[in-house]
Amino acid sequence: MKAPAFAYARATSVESALEMLSAHGEKAKLLSGGQSLLPAMNLRLISPEIVIDIGDLAELRGVVVRDGILSVGALTRHVELLESPAIATSAPLVAEAVRHVAHPAIRNRGTIGGSLAHADPAAELPACMVALAATIVVRGKSGERRVAAGDFFQGIFATALSAEELLVSIELPIERNPSAHFFHEFARRHGDYALAGVAAHATMEGRVLSGLRMAFFAVADKPVLAKAAARLINVSVTPAQISDAAEAFGDELDPAEDQQASADLRRHLAKVLFRRCAGALTAVGAAR
Amino acid sequence: MTAPMAIALEVNGEPVNAHVLPRLNLADFLREHLQLTGTHVGCEHGVCGACTVRVDGEIVRACLLLAVQVNGKSVQTIEGLSDSGEIADLQAAFRERNALQCGYCTPAMLMAAQDLLRRQAEPSRERIREHLSGNYCRCTGYQAIVDAIEATAQARKVQVR
Numbered sequence: 001m002k003a004p005a006f007a008y009a010r011a012t013s014v015e016s017a018l019e020m021l022s023a024h025g026e027k028a029k030l031l032s033g034g035q036s037l038l039p040a041m042n043l044r045l046i047s048p049e050i051v052i053d054i055g056d057l058a059e060l061r062g063v064v065v066r067d068g069i070l071s072v073g074a075l076t077r078h079v080e081l082l083e084s085p086a087i088a089t090s091a092p093l094v095a096e097a098v099r100h101v102a103h104p105a106i107r108n109r110g111t112i113g114g115s116l117a118h119a120d121p122a123a124e125l126p127a128c129m130v131a132l133a134a135t136i137v138v139r140g141k142s143g144e145r146r147v148a149a150g151d152f153f154q155g156i157f158a159t160a161l162s163a164e165e166l167l168v169s170i171e172l173p174i175e176r177n178p179s180a181h182f183f184h185e186f187a188r189r190h191g192d193y194a195l196a197g198v199a200a201h202a203t204m205e206g207r208v209l210s211g212l213r214m215a216f217f218a219v220a221d222k223p224v225l226a227k228a229a230a231r232l233i234n235v236s237v238t239p240a241q242i243s244d245a246a247e248a249f250g251d252e253l254d255p256a257e258d259q260q261a262s263a264d265l266r267r268h269l270a271k272v273l274f275r276r277c278a279g280a281l282t283a284v285g286a287a288r
Numbered sequence: 289m290t291a292p293m294a295i296a297l298e299v300n301g302e303p304v305n306a307h308v309l310p311r312l313n314l315a316d317f318l319r320e321h322l323q324l325t326g327t328h329v330g331c332e333h334g335v336c337g338a339c340t341v342r343v344d345g346e347i348v349r350a351c352l353l354l355a356v357q358v359n360g361k362s363v364q365t366i367e368g369l370s371d372s373g374e375i376a377d378l379q380a381a382f383r384e385r386n387a388l389q390c391g392y393c394t395p396a397m398l399m400a401a402q403d404l405l406r407r408q409a410e411p412s413r414e415r416i417r418e419h420l421s422g423n424y425c426r427c428t429g430y431q432a433i434v435d436a437i438e439a440t441a442q443a444r445k446v447q448v449r
Contacts, residue, residue, distance in 0.1 A: 001332055007290045008310030008356050031357075038313070038352045039333035051310065055357060079346075103422025104403065106334060108346040109353070190421040 003041035007050040011057060017166055018141050020052045026163045030054055032075055035102070035110035036118040060113070060168060063087060070172040074113025079104075081112060090174045093132060093181035097124040097199055100183070103191045113167045116152070119159045122193040122218035124185065126153050130223045131181075131199040131215035134172050140165040153222040177203045177210070180284040182277045185218075186269050188260070194218040195261045196269035202281040208234055209285050214277055219255045219270045226274060227252055237282040246274040295359040299324070300368030308355040315339040315350035318365055326366035326395045330424070337423035340396035341365050347403045366395035375402050377443060381436040389427035397423050401437045410441055 011017035021028055029048035031037055032055055040046045054060065060075040063086045070090045072081075081087050081098045088095050101107060101115075101124050115125045116136060129136070129149035136152045138145055138161055145165075152160045161167060185197030196218050203211040212233055214226040228249040231241065255266035292307035299322060306321055313332075318324040318341070330336035332351045339350040342364040369375050375398055381387070388394045397420065404411055404419040411419070416434050425433060 002313070002316070003311045005290050005309065005311050008293065008354070031354075034354070034357070035334060035349075035352055038354070042313075042332045042351065051354075053357065102334075103337070104419055105337065105340050105347040105349050105400070105422055106352070109348050190418055 001042050001044060003038065004044060004047045006041075006048055008053065009050060010053045014054075014057060014059060014139060014166060014168065017052055017054050017057070018139065018164070020050070021166065022141050022164045024050050024052075028052055028163075030117070030166065032114040033077060033109040033111040034114075035106050036114060036120065054166070065090065065174070068174050068176075070174055072112055072170045072172065074116075074167045074169055075111050076113075078102075078107035078110045078112070078115075082107065091128075091132065091172050093183055093199055093201055094125070094128050094172075096181070096183045097128050100124055100185055100187070100191070100194070100197075106191075112170060116170065117159060117161055117167045119153050119155075119157050119222065120193070121156055121221050121223070122197075124183075124194070124197065124199065124217065127197065127199040127215040127217035127223040128183075129170065129172075130225060131201045131213045132172050133201075133213065134170050136160075136167060137169045137171060138165045139168045144168070146171075150225070155221045158222075175201075175203065177205070178288070179203045180281050182214075182280050184273055184276060186273075193260075196255075196266050196273060198270075198273040198277050199223075200277050200281060202285070204285045204288060205234075207286050207288055208236060209282060210234060212278075212281065214274065216253075216270055216273070219253055219266050221256075224253075228274070229278070232278055232282060236286075237278070239279070242275055242278045242282070245278065246271045249274045293356050295356055297358050297360060298362040300364055300371070306355075310354060310356050312355045313351050314341065314343075314353040314355050314358055314363070317355035318350065318363070324365050324367050326370070328392055328395060330392070335424070336393075337400065338393055338396045340399040340423065342369075342399065342403075347399055366399060369398065369402065378402060378405070378436070378440045381440045381443075382433070385432045385436045385439070387428060387432040387436040393423060393425045393427075397425065397433055401433075401440075405437070405441055405444065409445055411437075413438060 027049040031053045060073045134149040136147045182200040185194035200214040212229040215223045226249045228245040231245045250271045255263045257263045328338040330338035334352045341350045
């Protein structure tokens with residue numbers, strides 16, 4: 001199908017984008033890479049009256065390290081995340097996750113800001129942001145605000161962004177302690193949306209895990225942190241403890257059923273992921 | 289503002305000026321305004337890959353890009369790649385190995401394959417499959433396509449030596 005008619009305007013600065021957003025509110029949609037917006041428009045799931053193209057705003061592009069923080073511009077494309085030395089060094093979880101996002105032709109256009117603002121519950125990057133305790137920086141006409149990733153994602157395609165705000169960058173804390181990460185997802189085909197997936201970040205002290213954030217995606221209406229991960233912190237972990245924690249995690253979930261997978265299959269896959277993730281990360285700790 | 293907008297771009301090395309509605313996607317612009325019908329339209333939501341073209345040297349989905357977004361950019365279609373001879377060996381390998389049947393996915397398969405071969409001289413079969421994972425073929429079962437790309441990669445390597 002084709003998108004219904006809409007007006008199109010090119011923003012020349014963040015300020016001009018915010019002017020237009022405040023003039024049109026809910027009737028406007030921001031266009032960056034367009035890899036989620038245009039399919040939704042072509043399928044006529046949404047029909048904005050005006051599309052504001054922010055694709056040319058160079059000020060929103062790029063990855064920089066400053067003051068122990070990795071700052072990623074909202075318009076940084078998936079392909080750039082994949083190839084960035086700073087991401088590879090300081091946020092290897094993101095680099096690994098991006099390999100699972102769609103296909104090369106889509107990664108050449110899609111942006112991190114677009115993915116986060118779109119907030120698909122099955123998307124990889126939102127889960128990475130929650131696992132890494134990222135801060136999402138958003139700007140409105142009255143100024144900038146910073147939202148913890150855990151508060152940013154609020155439900156299916158729902159975020160803390162108001163209709164008059166623009167996501168400008170993402171700040172990732174650079175880990176100073178020894179750390180490890182884990183990423184895995186189950187999908188029917190490489191690059192498809194996951195049936196269930198996990199993005200995890202662990203810190204280590206001696207041979208045990210001192211912190212463990214396991215963010216699961218495609219198993220709820222937004223990325224969720226496994227509470228049961230707390231059972232594996234600051235203790236020497238046995239396989240039996242991992243199994244028990246995985247079972248407890250399964251009870252935390254209430255996954256939805258859709259044409260891709262039943263609720264039971266999703267819960268089963270999530271528990272399998274929990275065991276693999278916890279097993280891999282505790283093994284990294286024990287091998288130190 | 290829903291009225292046609294002026295765009296100026298380059299398509300297969302030639303300057304193009306046009307007036308297009310904002311809702312017109314690049315695939316339809318190429319096919320209907322420029323009669324470059326080698327870019328195929330399948331799913332129109334980014335899944336099948338049949339509309340793959342190059343914009344500023346990178347492969348993209350032409351169905352997920354508005355014509356107004358390519359203002360000032362350089363677009364290359366399968367017609368451009370074919371006419372320049374850039375992929376003559378790849379096309380011959382597809383023909384020799386029956387890497388196509390109905391041909392609907394073929395232009396985009398060639399686009400995606402050439403994109404990989406430009407980046408990596410000797411990709412593994414697994415790497416080839418990964419790079420083509422966004423391009424559907426409902427005839428061949430992919431085996432012959434992977435064969436043709438692998439054979440082209442090997443032949444190009446020998447030529448370089």
